[in-house]
Amino acid sequence: MPFGWVRSPIPSWLPRSWNAPGRRRSGSNQPPEASDLTEAPSRGRLHVLMREPLLHFLLIGALLFAGIQVARELHRPTIRIDSQELEQLAGYWEMQTQRPPTRAELASIIRERIDEELLAREAVRLGLDKDDMIVRRRLAQKMAFASEDADGSAEPTERQLQALYDRTRRTYATPARLALRHVFFSADRLGVNPETAASEALANLKAGRSVPGDASLLPLTYADVSVTDLSRDYGEAFAAAARAAPVGQWVGPVTSAYGAHLIRIERRMAEEVPPLSAVKAEVRTAWQVERRGAASRKYLDSLRRKYQVVVAGAPE
Helix, strand or coil, rough: CCCCCCCCCCCCCCCCCHHCCCCCCCCCCCCCCHHHHEEEEEHHHHHHHCCHHHHHHHHEEEEEEHHHHHHHCCCCCCCCHHHHHHHHHHHHHHHHHHCCCCHHHHHHHHHHHHHHHHHHHHHHHCCCCCCHHCCCCCHHHHHHHHCCCCCCCCCHHHHHHHHHHHHHHHCCCCCCCCEEECCHHHHHHHCCCHHHHHHHHHHHHCCCCCCCCCCCCCCCCCEEEEHHHHHHHHCHHHHHHHHHHCCCEEEEEEEEECEEEEHHHHHCCCCECCCCHHHHHHHHHHHHHHHHHHHHHHHHHHHHHHHHCCCCCCCC
């Protein structure tokens, strides 16, 4: 037999394409190329590796991990501080310091605002706001403000203003005023009862004689004072005596926390109720407050119909 290649069976690890056109055929006298001998085992190992379950598990795990990371990034909460809020933060700083913030100070303000928002969101996420009475009251207050009349620019009609003024006109009245003098007898007098001293002095005053009385830190003469002011400074008994005393006569003695007094009313000024035109701004403000209150009560009534309220141990 002439010298040549001997036909032999194709090894099991070689791919079927080994007999494809361009490859060595049975009975060929050409020797196999070196690349053919190395490529076939590599493909066989790759085929076996691709069928390995552990590789499939690792690939699926890697895909899931990558997907989770992408999902987290897509759903990552955003803290956004817009230009309007930046202007507000800078404005608060300027109100407190009477100057605009520097670039470094503004950066610090922004950082503190972000820190505050981060902590607040984490606190809400952890449920720290659930059982805090201060937080609950603040939330209730904000909800109450939100439930009030949203149309803050609404203006009352003249008829509405007149109706409210007629119903509350005494609110805007200037109370009755007095001009008076009084002689004071201190409770600190040694060995002398102030009421006895005042009674003895009253006869001299009625006779037109002067009575010195005691020094006082409070005024002894008032040109224009209200009964309310007198009640605040001297007590209700003094105010009642001044209210009832006739003009131009000395009366007393009247007691107070400081001692005894003799009172003379020089002039009375009656209560004055200003016309609507003089207090229209105040009436308009009162109308808006009343309207917001009515809206708030209406909203609370609607909430009471939505909730069942149970109070354990409440008094009957």
